[in-house]
Amino acid sequence: xxxxxxxxxxxxxxxxxxxxxGSGGPVITLFNSYVKFQIDLNFSSxxxxxxxxxxxxxGYLFKRNSNAFKNYARRWFCxxxxxxxYRKRSKDNLTVMEEDLRxxxxxxxxxxxxxxxxxxxxxxxxxxxxxAIPGNSRCxxxxxEEPRWASINLGCTLCIECxxxxxxxGVHMSKVRSITLDTWEPEQLKVMLELGNAVxxxxxxxxxxxxxxxxxxxxxxxAVREGWIRAKYVDxxxxxxxxxxTRANKLSKWSVRKKVRRSPARAAALLKKxxxxxxxxxxxxxxxxPSSPGSGDSEKSSPRSKDSPGEDSMLSRxxxxxxxxxxxxxxxxxxxxxxxxxxxRAVMSVSTSMGFSAGGGETGGANISDSGIADTASDTSKTTxxxxxxxxTAAEPKGFVFGVEHPKRLKEFNKSLDLESSDDSCxxxxxxxxxxxxxxxxxxxxxxxxxxxxxxxxxxMTTSWEDMSRLDPHLLLYKACGARNLPVMLQALxxxxxxxxxxxEDGGRTPIMRAIHTGSMATCxxxxxxxxxxxxxxxxxxxxxxxxxxxxHTGQVCQLLKRxxxxxxxxxxxxxxxxxxxxxxxxDIVTLLRLAKFDEEMKESDGYLGNPxxxxxxxVFRDFTNMASNNPEKLKRK
Amino acid sequence: xxxxxxxxxYLFKVVLIGDSGVGKSNLLSRFTRNEFNxxxxxxxxxxFATRSIQVDGKTIKAQIWxxxxxxxxxxxxxxxxxxxxxxxxxxxxxxxxxxxxxxRWLKELRDHADPHIVIMLVGNKSDLRHLRAVPTDxxxxxxxxxxxxxxxxxxxxxxxxxxxxxxxxxEIYKVVSQKQIRDSPDDDNSPSSNVQTITVAPTVNSPQNxxxxxxx
Numbered sequence: 133x134x135x136x137x138x139x140x141x142x143x144x145x146x147x148x149x150x151x152x153x154g155s156g157g158p159v160i161t162l163f164n165s166y167v168k169f170q171i172d173l174n175f176s177s178x179x180x181x182x183x184x185x186x187x188x189x190x191g192y193l194f195k196r197n198s199n200a201f202k203n204y205a206r207r208w209f210c211x212x213x214x215x216x217x218y219r220k221r222s223k224d225n226l227t228v229m230e231e232d233l234r235x236x237x238x239x240x241x242x243x244x245x246x247x248x249x250x251x252x253x254x255x256x257x258x259x260x261x262x263x264a265i266p267g268n269s270r271c272x273x274x275x276x277e278e279p280r281w282a283s284i285n286l287g288c289t290l291c292i293e294c295x296x297x298x299x300x301x302g303v304h305m306s307k308v309r310s311i312t313l314d315t316w317e318p319e320q321l322k323v324m325l326e327l328g329n330a331v332x333x334x335x336x337x338x339x340x341x342x343x344x345x346x347x348x349x350x351x352x353x354x355a356v357r358e359g360w361i362r363a364k365y366v367d368x369x370x371x372x373x374x375x376x377x378t379r380a381n382k383l384s385k386w387s388v389r390k391k392v393r394r395s396p397a398r399a400a401a402l403l404k405k406x407x408x409x410x411x412x413x414x415x416x417x418x419x420x421x422p423s424s425p426g427s428g429d430s431e432k433s434s435p436r437s438k439d440s441p442g443e444d445s446m447l448s449r450x451x452x453x454x455x456x457x458x459x460x461x462x463x464x465x466x467x468x469x470x471x472x473x474x475x476x477r478a479v480m481s482v483s484t485s486m487g488f489s490a491g492g493g494e495t496g497g498a499n500i501s502d503s504g505i506a507d508t509a510s511d512t513s514k515t516t517x518x519x520x521x522x523x524x525t526a527a528e529p530k531g532f533v534f535g536v537e538h539p540k541r542l543k544e545f546n547k548s549l550d551l552e553s554s555d556d557s558c559x560x561x562x563x564x565x566x567x568x569x570x571x572x573x574x575x576x577x578x579x580x581x582x583x584x585x586x587x588x589x590x591x592x593m594t595t596s597w598e599d600m601s602r603l604d605p606h607l608l609l610y611k612a613c614g615a616r617n618l619p620v621m622l623q624a625l626x627x628x629x630x631x632x633x634x635x636x637e638d639g640g641r642t643p644i645m646r647a648i649h650t651g652s653m654a655t656c657x658x659x660x661x662x663x664x665x666x667x668x669x670x671x672x673x674x675x676x677x678x679x680x681x682x683x684x685h686t687g688q689v690c691q692l693l694k695r696x697x698x699x700x701x702x703x704x705x706x707x708x709x710x711x712x713x714x715x716x717x718x719x720d721i722v723t724l725l726r727l728a729k730f731d732e733e734m735k736e737s738d739g740y741l742g743n744p745x746x747x748x749x750x751x752v753f754r755d756f757t758n759m760a761s762n763n764p765e766k767l768k769r770k
Numbered sequence: 771x772x773x774x775x776x777x778x779x780y781l782f783k784v785v786l787i788g789d790s791g792v793g794k795s796n797l798l799s800r801f802t803r804n805e806f807n808x809x810x811x812x813x814x815x816x817x818f819a820t821r822s823i824q825v826d827g828k829t830i831k832a833q834i835w836x837x838x839x840x841x842x843x844x845x846x847x848x849x850x851x852x853x854x855x856x857x858x859x860x861x862x863x864x865x866x867x868x869x870x871x872x873x874r875w876l877k878e879l880r881d882h883a884d885p886h887i888v889i890m891l892v893g894n895k896s897d898l899r900h901l902r903a904v905p906t907d908x909x910x911x912x913x914x915x916x917x918x919x920x921x922x923x924x925x926x927x928x929x930x931x932x933x934x935x936x937x938x939x940x941e942i943y944k945v946v947s948q949k950q951i952r953d954s955p956d957d958d959n960s961p962s963s964n965v966q967t968i969t970v971a972p973t974v975n976s977p978q979n980x981x982x983x984x985x986x
Contacts (some may be wrong), residue, residue, distance in 0.1 A: 139771060714814055719838060722815035730818040734833070748833075748853040755849045759948070 193218070258321060259311050262289060267329030273361055276350035280311050284320050285661035286365070287327025287622065295353070297361045305365055307661060318761035319691060322654035323661065326618040335626045336364050338372030345369065353536075369625045374608065375532065385597035386616040390537035533594055534608065535620040606627035613646040616655045618737045622677070631664040639672035648679045653687050653760060666697040673704035681709040686720045687760025690753055693728045720756070729751060778822055782942050783853050787866040787875050790839030793894040796925035797860065801935050804925055806897035813838040816850060818872035823936060825943045832939055851883040855946065856890070856938045863893040863922065864901040869909065876916065887950045888945060890919040890938045897924040
């Protein structure tokens with residue numbers, strides 16, 4: 133075999149590899165020397181031997197240290213059994229740098245200070261996670277398989293052609309990232325995991341009218357794609373309108389189903405249990421639904437009767453792993469098993485009870501706790517469970533609950549919706565027959581609690597109930613923020629909710645302030661991605677950064693600072709966020725705020741750019757965000 | 771607040787660590803602003819300051835992270851050490867416990883900082899002669915055994931504060947300008963016991979700072 137042939141083979145091998153695998157993670161730059169190895173930009177090794185040698189070869193490379201000095205060190209590298217390994221000196225043990233080179237992406241680095249540099253990008257679980265979300269295995273717009281791009285503010289995956297059209301409409305409409313090549317903030321991944329193509333199309337293709345635009349298909353040309361994407365996202369021609377007040381629902385109220393926030397422990401359990409079906413949610417919607425003429429294809433359940441026999445079949449369809457997990461989480465409350473498959477659409481449910489269809493809301497697969505604050509997470513779930521349990525005893529008004537989903541039944545919902553006959557439907561809150569203990573527990577706690585009137589506390593499974601006359605996209609967005617329910621937020625935004633709407637009835641707060649109070653980084657990030665401003669002030673003169681600081685939400689402080697939130701803003705008492713953090717002796721937030729301020733000052737002085745140490749700010753912020761995303765308990769105040 | 775420097779050749783991040791109350795913040799304020807505050811409050815989180823000095827004809831900007839000595843103020847430690855190329859491990863010569871805890875701080879550096887980080891052991895409050903609890907020789911020997919640079923300072927009367935920072939920045943400069951650190955753990959990057967005799971690049975006083983001379 134000639135050198136050239138060996139070279140070719142290796143290249144093909146890596147070409148194959150890169151087309152498959154996502155990337156991310158540590159970036160290691162290598163630099164070649166000329167011992168045995170002949171390295172080219174594609175990391176093809178060309179040993180003078182047979183094909184075996186290509187897969188099993190060794191030589192010196194210069195590896196750029198990841199340390200503060202960023203210098204190069206010569207290491208003896210080997211490719212053994214598909215692993216990239218190296219040792220410092222001959223007697224040292226081998227260090228495995230890449231577990232499986234076939235999973236890595238190799239990228240040339242022509243801009244470094246040395247020649248022939250390339251980097252090896254380790255695969256991440258990102259692609260796997262993203263594509264496992266319902267609908268995400270096909271482009272959100274044309275349906276072609278294996279999309280490799282994503283719109284991070286819409287929460288969908290795209291093929292390269294459709295992503296190009298998204299880009300052409302500007303970042304205010306769609307922020308496109310490569311799933312494989314771009315670096316992603318952990319909170320952006322969380323946003324994606326909360327949404328997905330099924331959710332997005334449930335909203336943006338709610339009422340498709342092909343006379344407006346022809347649906348894009350995998351083989352459509354650019355003009356068709358463009359027309360479709362324009363109609364879908366720019367004109368929002370297929371977005372289903374929010375229900376308006378009718379005679380039928382005049383007395384109804386509406387609310388938003390809350391998403392349950394998971395603690396890291398629960399997230400880990402979920403990951404373990406739900407491998408393979410990571411995004412399946414348990415379902416608890418009633419089986420037979422009445423229909424409501426004229427309500428489009430909005431999904432409405434009308435759960436009420438606790439003992440409806442129709443429930444069992446529904447319950448039995450719930451995924452067992454998730455179910456048991458959820459019941460663990462919910463501390464034995466009856467609702468525990470009834471989480472809702474959030475795979476489908478952000479839709480509405482009509483309920484004469486509390487809207488227990490709203491229960492659950494576990495985002496499976498995302499093994500990430502969304503909270504920057506661990507200590508409140510478990511409390512929240514307990515509260516939730518208790519309040520939920522209390523609900524069956526309370527007489528609730530008829531109401532819409534946003535954010536109740538059941539994709540398997542979407543078609544049925546679309547066909548048949550009937551608000552007025554909703555009383556006949558079964559209700560999803562019921563596993564008394566299945567699990568008497570849980571039911572008893574729930575009743576007990578219900579008695580003890582005795583709460584939950586029309587104005588449920590906001591820690592409940594739903595947000596507080598509002599009159600139908602107050603149903604507008606802005607308030608819906610605001611409530612959805614409080615419920616941490618991204619699908620409903622997207623639905624509100626699709627209905628032209630203003631992300632910077634000021635809620636005069638809630639201290640002049642904007643949706644992002646509401647999101648900050650929930651502690652949810654994904655909610656916060658989703659708003660920021662959708663053009664929420666980080667510098668608005670509420671009635672007390674406090675910015676979102678003030679709020680996050682007051683609450684001690686380190687992760688969100690990080691998020692806001694990454695977007696260069698104003699550090700100098702003073703509230704009505706003349707305090708900057710830093711003043712508040714010092715007052716509260718919150719070391720991490722003090723550090724972050726001072727670091728951001730320091731970074732600004734450094735940037736103002738000349739000679740800052742291009743300095744390799746300049747990325748300390750980014751590095752530290754990344755440390756904090758990763759920690760807030762993955763190990764929030766470590767950020768807990770002592 | 772750091773002084774604004776227009777141009778520099780190198781930017782080095784240096785961390786100040788050590789027990790609470792040993793005088794880290796005052797060392798920093800003495801070096802960067804020529805200030806000393808007997809009543810200073812304990813630091814929360816981190817404070818930052820910068821100052822540029824000249825070494826070998828190059829302008830070196832020191833970005834100094836003054837960390838909180840108290841554990842309860844330090845939730846994420848790794849962030850503090852990220853990118854740091856130098857560390858001043860400070861103890862109080864009048865409080866033996868703060869010297870004993872140096873081991874702990876060194877361990878923290880080993881755990882979180884770059885292995886090539888340049889470390890200087892600093893015995894502060896050398897003005898408190900009558901209260902001395904840590905003999906200079908003892909600390910010096912300890913520093914030698916652990917391959918640390920060593921100096922005694924007084925932020926109060928300014929003794930050796932300039933030298934401490936100049937010395938560590940010079941050493942960092944040596945390492946960085948070498949470009950390539952040799953891999954071998956037993957090679958000669960390790961500092962020797964030459965602590966007090968390092969000469970500092972002269973004649974580079976920037977006019978706007980009235981710095982005290984390095985006198986000892």
